Amino acid sequence: MIETNPPVRDTVDESDATSAQPAWDWFGALWAALLDPRPLVLIAALLLASILLSVRVPQMPGQLRGEPLAADRWLATMSETLGAGGPLLRASGMFDVLHSPLFHLLLWTAIFLLLVHTAHTTWIALYFRRLSAVLDNTSLQGGDPLPVTMPFGVMRWRAALPAPPVALSAAIAAQVSSWATHLEQRTLRVLPSAPQSDGVDAAVDASPPILEERLLGVRGLLETTLRPLLPAGMILALLLVWWYSLIGHQFTPDPLLPGARASDAVLGVTFEYALTYPQPGVIGPVLKANKGEMQRVLPLMRGDVTIDGVIVSLQPGAPSLLVRTLDGAPLLAQPGQSATAAVLGLGFPSPSSEQTLILPQHGVGMRIIRQDNATTSAADDSFVVEVFQGDSEQPAQRFTVRDSQVERIQTPLGEMPLGFVPVPMLQVQAYSAPSHWLLLPIALLLMAGALGFRRHPTFLLAQAGPWPIERSVVIIQTDHIVALETLRRVIEAEPQ
Numbered sequence: 047m048i049e050t051n052p053p054v055r056d057t058v059d060e061s062d063a064t065s066a067q068p069a070w071d072w073f074g075a076l077w078a079a080l081l082d083p084r085p086l087v088l089i090a091a092l093l094l095a096s097i098l099l100s101v102r103v104p105q106m107p108g109q110l111r112g113e114p115l116a117a118d119r120w121l122a123t124m125s126e127t128l129g130a131g132g133p134l135l136r137a138s139g140m141f142d143v144l145h146s147p148l149f150h151l152l153l154w155t156a157i158f159l160l161l162v163h164t165a166h167t168t169w170i171a172l173y174f175r176r177l178s179a180v181l182d183n184t185s186l187q188g189g190d191p192l193p194v195t196m197p198f199g200v201m202r203w204r205a206a207l208p209a210p211p212v213a214l215s216a217a218i219a220a221q222v223s224s225w226a227t228h229l230e231q232r233t234l235r236v237l238p239s240a241p242q243s244d245g246v247d248a249a250v251d252a253s254p255p256i257l258e259e260r261l262l263g264v265r266g267l268l269e270t271t272l273r274p275l276l277p278a279g280m281i282l283a284l285l286l287v288w289w290y291s292l293i294g295h296q297f298t299p300d301p302l303l304p305g306a307r308a309s310d311a312v313l314g315v316t317f318e319y320a321l322t323y324p325q326p327g328v329i330g331p332v333l334k335a336n337k338g339e340m341q342r343v344l345p346l347m348r349g350d351v352t353i354d355g356v357i358v359s360l361q362p363g364a365p366s367l368l369v370r371t372l373d374g375a376p377l378l379a380q381p382g383q384s385a386t387a388a389v390l391g392l393g394f395p396s397p398s399s400e401q402t403l404i405l406p407q408h409g410v411g412m413r414i415i416r417q418d419n420a421t422t423s424a425a426d427d428s429f430v431v432e433v434f435q436g437d438s439e440q441p442a443q444r445f446t447v448r449d450s451q452v453e454r455i456q457t458p459l460g461e462m463p464l465g466f467v468p469v470p471m472l473q474v475q476a477y478s479a480p481s482h483w484l485l486l487p488i489a490l491l492l493m494a495g496a497l498g499f500r501r502h503p504t505f506l507l508a509q510a511g512p513w514p515i516e517r518s519v520v521i522i523q524t525d526h527i528v529a530l531e532t533l534r535r536v537i538e539a540e541p542q
Contacts, residue, residue: 080162089156096152100143103128103135108296108477109310111145144291157284163277169197170503171270177505181232181262187239188256188511189519201530203522207537211510211518215259217537218508218522225529226263226506234258241514258511266503273503276495282488286480295478301363301471304331304391308474313356314338315476321368321389329368329450331469333360346470357477362470365427366393367414367447369403370465377405377462393471397427408457410435417446429468504529 104124110117124141125132139146173196180192194200207214215231223229235255242256299308302319309316315337322330333344337354344351348361370389371377379386381402392401397418404411413432421427433443433455443456447466454461506524513519520537524530 077162077166080159081166086156086159086163089152089159093149093152093156096140096143096146096149099140103140105296105298106142107298108294109298109312111142144287144294150288150291153284153288157281160277160281160284164274164281166197167270167274167277167498171274173197174264174267174270174503174505177262177264177507178230180507181230181260182234184234184236186236188236188242188258189239189513189521191521191523192260192507192509194507194523196525198525200523200525201527203530203534204520205534205538206513206517206519208517209537211257211259211512214510214518214520214537215261215508218261218510218520218533221533221536222261222263222506222508222529226265228262228264228267230262232260234260236511242512256512258509260510261506261508263506263508264503265505266501269498269501270503272494272498274495274498275491276498279488279491279495282491286484286488290480293478294480297476299474301393301395301473302333303366303393303471304368304469305389306391310476313476313478315353315356315358317474317476319391319472329370329467329469331368333472333474346472355478357479359475359477361473361475363473364393364395364471365416365429366391366469366471367401367429368392368465368467368469370467372452372463372465377407379404379406391469394427394429395471405455405457405462408459408462410455410457410462412455413441429466431466506530506533508533 106117106120106124110120121136121141125136128135135141139148143149177194180194183192186192191202191204219229219231234257236258238254238256295312297310297313297315299310299317302308302317304319304321307316307318315335318334318336320332320334322332331346333346335342335344335351335353335358337356340354342351342353342358344358344360346360346362350357350359352358368389368391369378374388376386376388378388378390380390380392381404386406390403392403392414394401394414394416397416400413400415402411402413411434413434415430415432417428417430419426419428429447431445431447431453432441434440435442435456435458445453447453447468450465450467452463452465454463504524504526506522506526506529508523509521510518522530522533
């Protein structure tokens with residue numbers, strides 16, 4: 047409290063606490079820990095790492111989630127393929143990131159921390175808006191500090207100086223206007239405190255009102271309003287990820303061979319690796335994608351297309367070899383097949399992989415081996431074809447297929463011309479995704495919220511009133527330590 051002797055100055059850090067506050071504020075400590083940005087940054091980094099890892103690590107096809115045995119076999123195969131790190135990736139759910147319990151735990155922890163940050167920044171914005179109402183408070187006596195409550199530390203300095211209140215208020219306003227973007231001043235009548243009432247004739251007026259000069263300087267008022275939008279936008283983005291993990295469905299069939307079909311009942315899509323003949327003797331392989339009554343014919347090129355809300359991603363895969371009879375006679379089959387066909391597609395997922403083809407009516411079998419030509423593109427690989435007749439273990443004929451070509455196969459019934467056409471297998475993926483328009487409000491919230499952090503919001507609340515004898519009492523409350531120290535030096539050095 048300011049005494050009536052020579053000037054008394056006191057600085058109080060964080061004066062919001064009351065005498066009834068416990069020695070250790072467990073809620074305040076917990077709130078401060080939740081507002082610590084480091085856990086949120088760590089969780090965000092783990093979430094980002096999980097999403098990036100899902101791009102590099104094979105993800106379990108969505109159609110297997112309803113088939114536990116098939117899913118378990120797929121996970122076991124992928125785990126073995128990736129070597130020593132496979133079991134760890136499987137245990138942590140990295141083969142199905144969006145449905146991993148660990149990923150969901152990180153997701154909801156991040157959402158909870160962002161809710162805390164949203165509440166905190168909203169709280170600050172509301173209190174900054176209420177500072178003008180605090181400035182008009184006349185329920186206190188002169189010399190008493192205005193009640194300022196903020197969700198952060200507030201410093202208070204109080205002193206009695208030999209200068210008129212108006213002069214001190216002008217000096218404070220000149221200093222605060224150098225950094226404040228919003229400045230308000232008031233001159234209000236308040237009841238005097240006991241020291242200010244000394245010397246008043248009680249017979250005339252027991253408590254005449256006195257004039258008190260008040261000033262409020264604020265910087266970053268708009269920023270305080272924008273800041274809650276950044277964590278709110280992040281929450282919406284994470285909720286969008288969570289929603290997609292619940293309702294999203296992904297269909298990833300095995301690589302398609304020429305002539306093969308694949309369908310998914312959940313998405314209602316059907317894919318066919320079709321062979322068209324734009325010109326006589328010319329084969330044009332395409333992908334026919336159907337959803338309901340809609341059909342799209344896609345060339346064998348990498349890209350994405352949307353069909354009735356379903357995103358279809360197409361990518362040429364490992365080489366395959368299309369074998370066909372030139373006259374269209376159904377003479378080709380694979381071991382174990384009873385039916386013959388005029389066209390057969392054979393897949394070769396890796397170098398040195400091989401396939402077997404037979405001509406049952408001619409007593410001929412062929413072994414076809416994919417050869418790695420030591421180039422970066424699998425499309426450059428060639429195929430070695432060995433022709434066997436009857437029960438002979440030695441090939442009667444051998445040739446190499448590098449491009450589309452016709453070869454005459456020697457059979458006991460004479461030569462049989464066959465066409466060999468190297469074409470890629472097709473890796474198709476179909477998935478449902480949230481509408482793209484949902485990303486627009488999220489992006490707007492994030493950009494607007496980021497603008498709120500371009501500068502630090504701060505305030506200064508000053509009071510100046512008469513104080514005996516021929517002095518003025520000055521009370522300054524602020525969260526800006528530099529502004530407080532500068533202001534103290536200025537008004538103490540002001541000519542009295």
